[in-house]
Amino acid sequence: MSEKSISRRGALSLIGLAALGFAVPTTVLTTSDAEAQTQTTAPATAAPATSGMNRRQARRAGRHERREARRNARHERREARRNAREMRREARRGMKGDTKKQK
Numbered sequence: 001m002s003e004k005s006i007s008r009r010g011a012l013s014l015i016g017l018a019a020l021g022f023a024v025p026t027t028v029l030t031t032s033d034a035e036a037q038t039q040t041t042a043p044a045t046a047a048p049a050t051s052g053m054n055r056r057q058a059r060r061a062g063r064h065e066r067r068e069a070r071r072n073a074r075h076e077r078r079e080a081r082r083n084a085r086e087m088r089r090e091a092r093r094g095m096k097g098d099t100k101k102q103k
Contacts, residue, residue, distance in 0.1 A: 006014075
């Protein structure tokens with residue numbers, strides 16, 4: 001018989017699956033049906049905002065504003081190009097009609 005070596009990833013996944021297999025039944029067995037029905041989950045209390053969290057939120061807000069500004073500018077440029085194209089087309093169509101009338 002040849003031995004097959006197992007990788008670290010495979011070993012860790014087996015350990016994790018084994019731990020998960022032991023963890024689930026114990027939590028199910030420790031709570032009775034009556035307790036499970038009467039238990040309510042406590043609402044998550046908001047932790048006080050730290051200066052790091054405030055800086056992160058400010059950076060995210062700034063990114064959002066810059067992204068919106070870029071998006072709006074793109075839409076405005078696109079609309080300007082469309083309008084200019086339509087005006088050129090209408091001008092050309094008007095010229096063709098004028099040349100036909102002159103002949």
